[in-house]
Amino acid sequence: MATCVVSRRLLDRYFPKLMLQGLTSTFPGQEKRGIYTLDPIDKNETTFNKMLIANRGEIACRIIDTSKKMGIQTVAVYSIADRQSKHVSKADEAVFIGPAAASESYLNMDKIVEAVKSTGAEAVHPGYGFLSENAQFVQKLEEEGVFFVGPSIGSLTGMGDKLESKRLAAKAGVNTIPGYDGVIKDADHCVQISREIGYPVMIKASAGGGGKGMRIARNDEDARAGFKLSTQEAMSSFGDSRMLVEKFIDNPRHIEIQVLGDKHGNVVYLNERECSIQRRNQKVVEEAPSTFLDEKTRKAMGEQAVRLCKELGYYSAGTVEFLVDESRNFYFLEMNTRLQVEHPITECITGVDLVQQMLRVAKGHKLNIKQEDVKINGWAIENRVYAEDPYKNFGLPSVGRLYSYKEPTHLPGVRCDSGIEEGSEISIYYDPMICKLVCYGKDRNEAISRSIAALDQYIIRGVTHNIPLLRDILTEKRFNEGNISTNYLNEVYGEGFQGRKLNDSDKYKMIAVSVGIFAKWDTRNSQFLNSTKIRIHEKVRDSWDLFVKFDGEDIPVKVSQTNGLYKVEIGDEIIEINKDDINLSESLILTKIGNDEVVAMQLASRNAHGEYQMIFQGTKHNMRILTVPAFDYLKWMKQKPKIDVSKQLIAPMPGIVKSVSCKIGDKVMEGQELCVVEAMKMQNSMSCGSSGTVKIMNIEEGQTVGENDLLIELE
Structure with missing residues (x-):
């Protein structure tokens, strides 16, 4: 596991301060015992000799970690896209199972079973997603005499289907949500049932989970669109397009x-x-x-x-999910028969x-x-x-x-x-x-x-x-x-997430650290040039008069260095920073500003044009730091012309085109769906921002597109 590399000097200096902030205390004795204190591993207890993990990524790594502590040998499986993945290197053995598409690798039961047989694994842990709740997969394992690390086929079947799970929950005396007790046949049927239940409703995949194949509908139009997209998403993710509809509880937990x-x-x-x-x-x-x-x-x-x-x-681990209203009434949502x-x-x-x-x-x-x-x-x-x-x-x-x-x-x-x-x-x-x-x-x-x-x-x-x-x-x-x-x-975030807005105090802290980086770079460059035959400065600077262009403002800043400190003057504010806190080889900067808490900032990028990108309080902030003469020259620079993109449909993310709803010459209206792009198993309906006629069509069904690719252009 990669760890954050921070200089020992900074950790030694600031960890005592972090302790005062409550950031380093642990539960009593936890530093010796770790997290797992209830029923710890008994090395004398019988267990499996070898187990295959039918998954990838972080959950495969997590399962491998505990398996090794228990003395169980592990087998990883991987697709061509994962051939250099972390879970492959952590396992004792690894078996290649096919192409990148999950349907041809991690969802291919025959390939997983063949990997089990070829490695002699006694058991399979499915993690979550993929085949973790697939009763047919468990049946295949049982036919081979292989243990499934999860519940029985009966439990998977009963809880894997949302319709059946709701019936079983009601039979067991568990509170359930009102809804239609059957499978939705088509979009018209979805609208009919939604009207009978009463909007808003939740349209969701019967075999679904993990938020895939789910849409909220508040009117007939939502119901039709939601049924279409959820059906496509469910088939892509679970190989099962059955849909159900139930009452959507507003504002639940x-x-x-x-x-x-x-x-x-x-x-x-x-x-x-x-x-x-x-x-x-x-x-x-x-x-x-x-x-x-x-x-x-x-x-x-x-x-x-x-x-x-x-x-x-x-038996095994599982999770029973509930929706809880404002009066603490709770209703069965579903049961996930796997590790969450x-x-x-x-x-x-x-x-x-x-x-x-x-x-x-x-x-x-x-x-x-x-x-x-x-x-x-x-x-x-x-x-x-x-x-x-x-x-x-x-x-x-x-x-x-x-x-x-x-x-x-x-x-x-x-x-x-x-x-x-x-x-x-x-x-x-x-x-x-x-x-x-x-x-x-x-x-x-x-x-x-x-x-x-x-x-x-x-x-x-x-x-x-x-x-x-x-x-x-x-x-x-x-x-x-x-x-x-x-x-x-x-x-x-009613208007969408806009990023963190800094108050003046935090803004000045970030600017102070940024100009400190500027000063340190300038000092280093001057020292290097003066050590060569190219003598730019006879004397290394000890002060700088700067302008910082940030958030629409041109802010005058004066920096001076003395006694191991950078003194930064921003208006009436004076901020002092320890020069040693700024290490140009490190992305992470830990520094104490004045009598305030230790603050963490990251230098994401900088260039020779004075453009800095700082990460502070989780958000990237762009600024430009210029000397006074360079700032004066800016008025002679031409501005880049703005490009009108209102008639262009641009891919907001990489993905695969699942469907195209128009062709060249079609007249389309603002808000009309033009195509659907699937990214990481999610269906995204792409609509136009203005009305017009389709002039350029750069996509077709099944095509892979990248972020910011021009998909369709109107005239």
């Missing part, structure tokens, strides 16, 4: 109960996770426990989840290694954990760090190679579950997740503080990522009050 059962009828619940902050029905920030539940509601939800498991004869993406936050507050427990149960061991053993110790928050542009609909996918990647695991209380490393490539074929950043502390405030510090010191270069949005959420008033729902993003 999404709270789920982690369950764990064995093959002997024992079931416990491991408390809840709050997963309400979502975009496109996919979770962004999760925490455990929830700020909203009281002990009475937690117990009622947990007991209903256990009752459902006992009705099913469920966000399982680490439950592990942090309960001390249970869920992967270890899944392996024990699959081997036939009884649970050693009783319900009374399960406590809530501290607080944990998971930020899903995605390769996405948060400024585009809260996160359209980004692809590329990570030319610089450093995880902030030097900070205590920080756990990074990732399947990538420096040099890894984020492709269009799979989920855009970079890392699950998990931060835990003695209470919610400490977990939030640690999360903010970790996000500020997370270095990711090569792709656009969603850290600006994550960081802003953690400092937002409603989030800090615990006042959240599944509508949170749309309500708080």
Whole structure:
């Protein structure tokens, strides 16, 4: 696992200060015992000799880590796109299973089974997604005498179909959401049923999960479009296009109960996770426990989840998901019969290694954990760090190679579950997740503080990522009050995420550090030139008169250096920075400004034209730093002409064209769908921003497009 490289000098200087801020404390004895304190690994207990992980990325790496601690040999599988991936190098063996497309590799049951047979693996852990909830896959494994690290075929079948799961939940006495008890035949049927239930409704894939194949409809037009896109998405992701419709509960919370059962009828619940902050029905920030539940509601939800498991004869790890309204009434949403993406936050507050427990149960061991053993110790928050542009609909996918990647695991209380490393490539074929950043502390405030510090010191270069949005959420008033729902993003960022706005104090801090970098570069260059035969300066500068162009302002700044400090004058403000805090070879800058807290900034880029891109408080800020003479010359420079793009349809992200709804010569209206582009398993309807006639058509169905490609042009 890559760690954030910060100079030892800076860590030695500022970690004592970070400790004073509550960023380095741990639970008593945790530095010796680690997270997993409840039912730790027993090396004398029987287990599997060799196991294949039928997955990729961070979850494959996570499973490999626990398997190795238990003494289990691991086998990875990989597609051509993953041939150099982290999970491949971590496993004891690796088997190539085909092309990049998941349907031809990770979803190809025959290839996975052949890999199991060729390596002699006794068991298969499916992780999440792909084949993790596929009963047919489990049947194939059982026919080969191979253990499946997950629940029974009956449980997968019962809970894998949303219609059947709702019937079973009702039979078990679990609260359910009103809806249509059948499969939707077509778009007209979808509209009819939606009207009968009453808008708003949720259209979702019967075999779905993970936010795929789901749309909210508030009128007939939404219902028709939602049915079409969700059907296509469901077929692409699950190979099953069946749809259902149910009442959509406005302003709910999404709270789920982690369950764990064995093959002997024992079931416990491991408390809840709050997963309400979502975009496109996919979770962004999760925490455990929830700020909203009281002990009475937690117990009622947990007991209903256990009752459902006992009705099913469920064993292994699983999650029962609920929607909870403002009065703490809760309704069964679905059950995920697998390990959840966000399982680490439950592990942090309960001390249970869920992967270890899944392996024990699959081997036939009884649970050693009783319900009374399960406590809530501290607080944990998971930020899903995605390769996405948060400024585009809260996160359209980004692809590329990570030319610089450093995880902030030097900070205590920080756990990074990732399947990538420096040099890894984020492709269009799979989920855009970079890392699950998990931060835990003695209470919610400490977990939030640690999360903010970790996000500020997370270095990711090569792709656009969603850290600006994550960081802003953690400092937002409603989030800090615990006042959240599944509508949170749309309500708080009604115009879309615009980035963090700096107050004057923070703006001056960032400018001060930036001009300090400028001064250090200028000093270094002068010293180098004066050491050669090219003597530009007879004397190295000790002061600079500058203009900083930032956020539409031209800000005069004076910098002087003395006694190991840069003294920066911005208007009436004087800010002093220790010169040694600025190391030109490091992207991360930790410095203490005045008597304030230690602040973290990142230099993302700079060039010879004085253009600087700084990352501060999670957001990129562009500025230009010029000497006074250079600033005076600017008035003679021509401005670049602005290009009218109102008649152009530009790809906002890379992807594959799934359908095209127009041709050259067609007259189209503003807002009309022109094509659908699939990116990382999500269907994105692309519409025109103005009316006109199609003049240029650069795409066809099945074509791969890149970000900012011109797709269609009107006249």
